[in-house]
Amino acid sequence: MNDYDEARDRVVGEPAYSQVFNGPVYGQAAMKIDNINSTVAGIMQQGDVEIGKALKAFEEAIVADTHGDEELRRDLLDNLELLADEAQAPLGERRRGVVRSILASFRNAAMSGPEVAKAMEAWGQILTGLTG
Secondary structure (H helix, E strand, O other), X not given: OOHHHHHHOOOOOOOOOEEEOOOEEEHHHHHHHHHHXXXXXXXXXXXXXXXXXXXXXXXXXXXXXXXXXXXXXXXXXXXXXXXXHHHHOOHXXXXXXXXXXXXXXXXXXXXXXXXXXXXXXXXXXXHHHHHO
């Protein structure tokens, strides 16, 4: 078989990209986590260390509680990424409704996952402070 035929028959999937928590996280979720981590690093460099720790705790809780449910994981990581973006914005530019909606989604997720519930209990008040 020549190189052309061999290349043509290969199946191309998602890029091989992963992060490791208690188990591997692949593909879009891993890239989303990298984006969140980058934003969290910026937040911490701005001096908002507690907010950064809270966001990181939620990230770890989401990964732990959504093992096997990729759709829920994507949804919650999308929300966490939005929350991190809001946290990075100056206080006067944060969209309070967005922050409140995201925190409500985490409260709902806490009903079905013990790790998100723990993160909500430990860090929820700090993140509620994002609304000013």
